[in-house]
Amino acid sequence: MRFGVVVFPGSNCDADCYYVIKEVLAQEVYYVWHQETDLSPYDCVVLPGGFSYGDYLRCGAIARFSPVMESVRGFAAAGGLVIGICNGFQILAEAGLLPGALLRNTTLRFICRYVDLRVENTGTPWTNSVDRKVLRIPIAHNEGNFVADEETLDRLNREGRVLLRYSDPEGNITAEANPNGAAQNIAGIASENFNVLGLMPHPERCSEDILGHTDGLTIWRSVVNHFERGN
Amino acid sequence: MEAAKPVSELYADLGLTSSEFEDIKRVLGREPSAVELGMFSLMWSEHCSYKSSKEALKMLPTQGPWVLQGPGENAGIIDIGDGLAVAFKMESHNHPSAVEPYQGAATGIGGIVRDIFTMGARPIACLDPLRFGSLDKQRTRFLLGGVVAGIAGYGNCLGIPTVAGDLYFDACYDENPLINVMCVGIMPVRRIIKGAAATPGEAVILFRNRTGRDGIGGASVLASQEFDETSEAKRPSVQVGDPFTEKLLIEASLEMLDAGLLVGLSDLGAAGISCALSETAAKGGVGMAVHADRVPLREDMEPFEIMISESQERMLAVCEPAKAAAVIEICERWGLKATQIGEVIPGDKLEIYWKGEKVVDVPASSLADGPVYSRESARPQYLDRVAAADLSTVEHPSDLNDVLMRLVASPNLCSRHWVWEQYDHMVQLNTVVYPGSDAAVLRVKGTGKGLALSVDGNGRYCYLDPYTGAQIAVVEAARNVIASGAVPAAITNCLNFGNPERPDIFWQFIRAVEGMSDACRALDLPVVSGNVSFYNESFGEAIHPTPVIGMVGVLPDIEKRVGIGFQSQDDLIVLLGETLPELGGSEYLKVIHGLTEGRPPGVDLAKERAVQAVCREAIEQGFILSAHDCSEGGLAVTLIDSCWATGLGATLRVETDLAPAEWMFSESQSRFVVTLKKMDLPRLQEIARAQVGVPVEVLGWVGGKHLVINDWIAMHLEKSREAWRTALENILA
Amino acid sequence: MRVSVYITPKAGVLDPQGQAVLGSLHSLGYTEVADVRIGKYIVLELEGADPAQVEARVQEMCSRLLANPIIEDFRFEAGS
Amino acid sequence: MRVSVYITPKAGVLDPQGQAVLGSLHSLGYTEVADVRIGKYIVLELEGADPAQVEARVQEMCSRLLANPIIEDFRFEAGS
Numbered sequence A: 001m002r003f004g005v006v007v008f009p010g011s012n013c014d015a016d017c018y019y020v021i022k023e024v025l026a027q028e029v030y031y032v033w034h035q036e037t038d039l040s041p042y043d044c045v046v047l048p049g050g051f052s053y054g055d056y057l058r059c060g061a062i063a064r065f066s067p068v069m070e071s072v073r074g075f076a077a078a079g080g081l082v083i084g085i086c087n088g089f090q091i092l093a094e095a096g097l098l099p100g101a102l103l104r105n106t107t108l109r110f111i112c113r114y115v116d117l118r119v120e121n122t123g124t125p126w127t128n129s130v131d132r133k134v135l136r137i138p139i140a141h142n143e144g145n146f147v148a149d150e151e152t153l154d155r156l157n158r159e160g161r162v163l164l165r166y167s168d169p170e171g172n173i174t175a176e177a178n179p180n181g182a183a184q185n186i187a188g189i190a191s192e193n194f195n196v197l198g199l200m201p202h203p204e205r206c207s208e209d210i211l212g213h214t215d216g217l218t219i220w221r222s223v224v225n226h227f228e229r230g231n
Numbered sequence B: 001m002e003a004a005k006p007v008s009e010l011y012a013d014l015g016l017t018s019s020e021f022e023d024i025k026r027v028l029g030r031e032p033s034a035v036e037l038g039m040f041s042l043m044w045s046e047h048c049s050y051k052s053s054k055e056a057l058k059m060l061p062t063q064g065p066w067v068l069q070g071p072g073e074n075a076g077i078i079d080i081g082d083g084l085a086v087a088f089k090m091e092s093h094n095h096p097s098a099v100e101p102y103q104g105a106a107t108g109i110g111g112i113v114r115d116i117f118t119m120g121a122r123p124i125a126c127l128d129p130l131r132f133g134s135l136d137k138q139r140t141r142f143l144l145g146g147v148v149a150g151i152a153g154y155g156n157c158l159g160i161p162t163v164a165g166d167l168y169f170d171a172c173y174d175e176n177p178l179i180n181v182m183c184v185g186i187m188p189v190r191r192i193i194k195g196a197a198a199t200p201g202e203a204v205i206l207f208r209n210r211t212g213r214d215g216i217g218g219a220s221v222l223a224s225q226e227f228d229e230t231s232e233a234k235r236p237s238v239q240v241g242d243p244f245t246e247k248l249l250i251e252a253s254l255e256m257l258d259a260g261l262l263v264g265l266s267d268l269g270a271a272g273i274s275c276a277l278s279e280t281a282a283k284g285g286v287g288m289a290v291h292a293d294r295v296p297l298r299e300d301m302e303p304f305e306i307m308i309s310e311s312q313e314r315m316l317a318v319c320e321p322a323k324a325a326a327v328i329e330i331c332e333r334w335g336l337k338a339t340q341i342g343e344v345i346p347g348d349k350l351e352i353y354w355k356g357e358k359v360v361d362v363p364a365s366s367l368a369d370g371p372v373y374s375r376e377s378a379r380p381q382y383l384d385r386v387a388a389a390d391l392s393t394v395e396h397p398s399d400l401n402d403v404l405m406r407l408v409a410s411p412n413l414c415s416r417h418w419v420w421e422q423y424d425h426m427v428q429l430n431t432v433v434y435p436g437s438d439a440a441v442l443r444v445k446g447t448g449k450g451l452a453l454s455v456d457g458n459g460r461y462c463y464l465d466p467y468t469g470a471q472i473a474v475v476e477a478a479r480n481v482i483a484s485g486a487v488p489a490a491i492t493n494c495l496n497f498g499n500p501e502r503p504d505i506f507w508q509f510i511r512a513v514e515g516m517s518d519a520c521r522a523l524d525l526p527v528v529s530g531n532v533s534f535y536n537e538s539f540g541e542a543i544h545p546t547p548v549i550g551m552v553g554v555l556p557d558i559e560k561r562v563g564i565g566f567q568s569q570d571d572l573i574v575l576l577g578e579t580l581p582e583l584g585g586s587e588y589l590k591v592i593h594g595l596t597e598g599r600p601p602g603v604d605l606a607k608e609r610a611v612q613a614v615c616r617e618a619i620e621q622g623f624i625l626s627a628h629d630c631s632e633g634g635l636a637v638t639l640i641d642s643c644w645a646t647g648l649g650a651t652l653r654v655e656t657d658l659a660p661a662e663w664m665f666s667e668s669q670s671r672f673v674v675t676l677k678k679m680d681l682p683r684l685q686e687i688a689r690a691q692v693g694v695p696v697e698v699l700g701w702v703g704g705k706h707l708v709i710n711d712w713i714a715m716h717l718e719k720s721r722e723a724w725r726t727a728l729e730n731i732l733a
Numbered sequence C, D: 001m002r003v004s005v006y007i008t009p010k011a012g013v014l015d016p017q018g019q020a021v022l023g024s025l026h027s028l029g030y031t032e033v034a035d036v037r038i039g040k041y042i043v044l045e046l047e048g049a050d051p052a053q054v055e056a057r058v059q060e061m062c063s064r065l066l067a068n069p070i071i072e073d074f075r076f077e078a079g080s
């Protein structure tokens, strides 16, 4: 399977995603410069975390106009797999490829720590290999407070498009387990056809034993599994 | 600056002394122009010239077979094998942060990160030793919040994890907090580059942010004078950081170096372009001709202002003329403006032109080699008083559980996660041991190795005895690194002191440098970089002398790393080293009795060396399950830390002649608490026998939900942990 | 020509920063403040003299880039 | 009573955010934009009817908390 990791000016988890895909998943991976427009070589496009364009104005607001994003739109429309992690999620939301927006954390502070996440739907390209109810994955963001209007939230729930929610270690959805104020503890959502995923937690940060946790790997493995089964 | 004023009156406004002004005239053989005078005033300021500290710093050991670059460059560099080198350095941004905490701290990170990639290294970690005034002051809380947010705002954006630091509160820092920042980078040995021009004809290229009036006179105005009522008026000197641009500078600079395009690379830090040009030229033994009117500006500026502006995120590259186009092209791909502003010329002249007219014509070396002073030094009188304190009469409270609870929830000992959770400490996927341990441990990808990083420096100890206090900073940093499984390799430092023109302050400085030097020699630790920050005073009151040490250790095999947390039921808890009745300068005395008195714990360098060797060898043999250095708070705090880390309790049966409070809270040096399986005890004893003076004392065993020490302490882990964990955020709420 | 753009959090969208500032104002003794909303104030310097045309262009800039319609409202006016 | 507060980066102080937005506007084809400065727009709802007194209080709030006088300028007006 061939991955393309997009590099925007200010991306800073690009190398981390690249490393995990190559060294841990042992899949083919290439960097895609934000000015490139040909995504046809790739089976999955990764929009990595970081501070694209310094996150000035609003996170993801400037990056969404990069030439590559027009191609990402087409790639997704054609059913291609797109995963946006953290800043990547913010860019997807700004670009309208995922609904809602990400506001400043209610703590008004950047938060970097492990959180527990209840997996809400395991029948997706991103979660088919998840074998437990709760995943432990780190977050690292200043704007992860997901908002959307009631109608959108209803629809996301109804269609099973909320994939991850902040929870306690047992999987209970509580206010205390919500690190950033996100509506309904939402940490990750998918597009209508489930081929686009946006999530605030960083699966690439917990995909190796030496880093302490490997729950992130279940997400990466799901994608590869989905692809190898022929979608 | 009023250009109308003759230079003979201007020099004093710029902070130069009359004899320095005479020296400048002698060097030039004439009166300097106003622009030249401005440049001299910055380059000869304490901050840039080290005029008061240069002599003393010569005491420090700087050599070692693994040292690739000692002090004198933007950062020190050591060889860690496998063709890799590690560059690191520490800096202060105390005064800018006192004026504007967010931007002051942010630009501090920006500056130290530039020092690292300027050497060719990719920055892989930041550390942030911080000292603030008492937490009950509103101003302290404001400064703390702003500084931490500033470090986070800048460092997180760069994608450089902030993996360790420290944080002390003491009233002596009320007005003058210490914001020190350290950066560590890694590179292939072949990519090392120095900030020197080499051959006439080479192009001098300035790239990145445009120049504005930020921080005009920042170095001389802010860093080299004490604080007083006029500080407010100096505010325009504050710079605003742009981490996004800096991130692009890192990528573009490393790309140019990988492509072999550059002869020299330098950042523009304090004293801006004047400093970068004169140092780059002087180091290469050449001159430079530069056109100030080609410098891209944000606003209309005088040549004087351009030469001394401290606008952030600017770099100076020197390359062969044929490669200039390629350099500019890389910059442009990263969206960075690059402009050739001049060229290298023969001789030693730094010539600056403004619209064709020569406005500066000085020997580059005269700017770079400022004056050197031997300051007067005299032992401060307060030392007799604090040393005479009789601590044997201190009455120890009977409820020691209560004492321990108060200690672990006190500002200097409570959990710092409120700070480090604001820092991205994971990005780059190297952080194997997070903040909250003795040292942070990073893996070195592509090798089986690791790096252990720690910063240490207790100002209270140094106040009570600067010589011993500085030694403790070194030996404690080394122990932190050893307890993680690493071999200490080299140090950097940041020496924060008051006004060096005061003999009592200068005495503190000299004694601290002597202490640091002796400890480094005893432990074979070269000092490869560092920084001196003087004039940390406000309203005539100096801070405690505060040398801060930044240590880098290497783990030959990262799989042999060790954490502070107890591992399993029934493991033996063993103390390496000896506990003495040394409550002087302790947190116990300060928090429980309100005293800053006595003598700090003593350091016996031979014993220290021996205990470190034992701990190191035992970890190397692989049977040590946890290791924790004993430092502030004493043994009781060390033990409960290890309990909390993994949620396992401990029961200790202690026999001692000391009072219980002395045994638990004395801050004696040269100690580690380690755990191991019972059957491995003889191995540890044997290793200890090979050294002189390293007692091995079995204290108890791991297990249960409580920490129990004789009938002195019986503490429930979960409840006490909550008090420790939430103390800082409760105080700040 | 100078155009000032005012961007405000949409009614109904939580404004955590505004709430925090409200809290701080109260603790500083400014208890008369009942609500705080924090938005952005953007000043554009533009070439172009025809007000109608400038207006159309700025309208477009706002809805495409400067504001996010899901969470923000905007308005603008010539002058500052 | 409603008071609008406008906070802008001080002249001469770097405004990296404004610069990034300027660059983005240019690449979107809005080349007529010559400069962008980004500040804050804060709307306060206050109790109190005496305009002079409200003004004095808001002045104080701005210089103590809302603006950072080291790098920002502010002005305010009643109404929004």
Ligand SMILES: Nc1ncnc2c1ncn2[C@@H]1O[C@H](COP(=O)(O)OP(=O)(O)O)[C@@H](O)[C@H]1O
Pocket: B128, B129, B130, B162, B163, B164, B165, B166, B167, B416, B419, B420, B434, B435, B436, B437, B438, B439, B440, B454, B455, B456, B480, B629, B631, B632
């Ligand atoms: N300002 C800070 N930033 C990041 N980490 C910090 C900071 N202050 C303390 N820490 C972390 O908290 C832990 C405890 O700090 P400290 O008590 O100073 O350690 P030690 O006594 O072992 O030197 C360390 O892991 C340290 O890196």
Ligand SMILES: [Mg+2]
Pocket: B437, B438, B480, B628, B629, B630, B631
């Ligand atoms: Mg320690």
